Amino acid sequence: MFVLDAWYVAAWSTEVSREPVRRVICELPMVLYRRTDGTAVALTDRCPHRGSPLSAGRVVGDLIECGYHGFQFDCSGACVRIPAQEIIPRRARVHAYPVVEQDGWIWVWTGAAERADESKVPDTHWMSDPGWATVTHSYHFACRAELIHDNLLDLTHESFIHLSTVGDDYIYEHGVEVQVDGDIVSVDRLMPGVEAPPLYARTMQTQGLYDRFHCTEFHAPSFHALHSGITGQGRPREEGFLIKVMNAITPIDAHSAWYFYAFSRNFGVDQDWATQELVSGLATVLDEDKAALEWQEIGLQSRPSHESDVLIAQDAGIAKARKVMARLLAAERAVAAT
Numbered sequence: 001m002f003v004l005d006a007w008y009v010a011a012w013s014t015e016v017s018r019e020p021v022r023r024v025i026c027e028l029p030m031v032l033y034r035r036t037d038g039t040a041v042a043l044t045d046r047c048p049h050r051g052s053p054l055s056a057g058r059v060v061g062d063l064i065e066c067g068y069h070g071f072q073f074d075c076s077g078a079c080v081r082i083p084a085q086e087i088i089p090r091r092a093r094v095h096a097y098p099v100v101e102q103d104g105w106i107w108v109w110t111g112a113a114e115r116a117d118e119s120k121v122p123d124t125h126w127m128s129d130p131g132w133a134t135v136t137h138s139y140h141f142a143c144r145a146e147l148i149h150d151n152l153l154d155l156t157h158e159s160f161i162h163l164s165t166v167g168d169d170y171i172y173e174h175g176v177e178v179q180v181d182g183d184i185v186s187v188d189r190l191m192p193g194v195e196a197p198p199l200y201a202r203t204m205q206t207q208g209l210y211d212r213f214h215c216t217e218f219h220a221p222s223f224h225a226l227h228s229g230i231t232g233q234g235r236p237r238e239e240g241f242l243i244k245v246m247n248a249i250t251p252i253d254a255h256s257a258w259y260f261y262a263f264s265r266n267f268g269v270d271q272d273w274a275t276q277e278l279v280s281g282l283a284t285v286l287d288e289d290k291a292a293l294e295w296q297e298i299g300l301q302s303r304p305s306h307e308s309d310v311l312i313a314q315d316a317g318i319a320k321a322r323k324v325m326a327r328l329l330a331a332e333r334a335v336a337a338t
């Protein structure tokens, strides 16, 4: 059901410390903590002894100790101490998930460790680049991760649910160009000679007509970089007010997901009032998305299995992304079957 040979954001760097924290990703329970040198560790959050979550225990040096009978595990997942006996059974070990920490996010590889490829962690450098200012949020969505992907791949919903912030009629009035490059699906919309949406116009301190654009770049199966902004009419995008929205979507199970969100901008970088306005405006946007998608999840749970989505031209990115996801899943099943 989930693409497992992939990097998923498990937590913000600030959430992981010397206190163990539990996360469930693709139905896999994990405990996250930091070693004495600060390196983040992710292990299966289930003690092999009798199943207690290790996250209910404590960190001792670089080890994690189960709170129930004191078994201790090192960062490779091997049990290194059983207080009640000398002999350590070979099966007394947990899986150690490969971890990459980058730009404030902790990514974990949920597939076979030998296939973990750090070069596949998406580029998120805007989050830590001092030339950009970043506003962040994280949300729990009570809906399947696919609905968040679809939501980001078809931004015409902004015209209807985000009217006070980032939405207006210009969006659905302009079509999209869709491209597929390996596991990346790009959905680009150019809106020439239009006004900036309300939240952007306020924080960019601008008015009048601009070429507006947004390009959702879906790195299947877990991440979207949204390249957005406005520029002078007929001018290159790079000259304009630029926004990079990084959306890491991490499935918890079949009906819920984490949404890690970072909004970086190259304008008003030192203006705290703009940052504060974006913090609250973008929380409104995410609250609206959460409400819409949780309603959609309720709608879908009662949909008969013989019915399916009636996609329209604006859903072209969704259609392509579903094909990529299906290909990734099929490839994993083929490997699992060998």
Ligand code: FES
Binding pocket: 047, 048, 049, 050, 051, 052, 066, 067, 068, 069, 070, 071
């Ligand atoms: S369940 Fe973990 S030590 Fe017994």
Ligand SMILES: [Fe+2]
Binding pocket: 151, 157, 158, 162, 285, 289
């Ligand atoms: Fe939205």
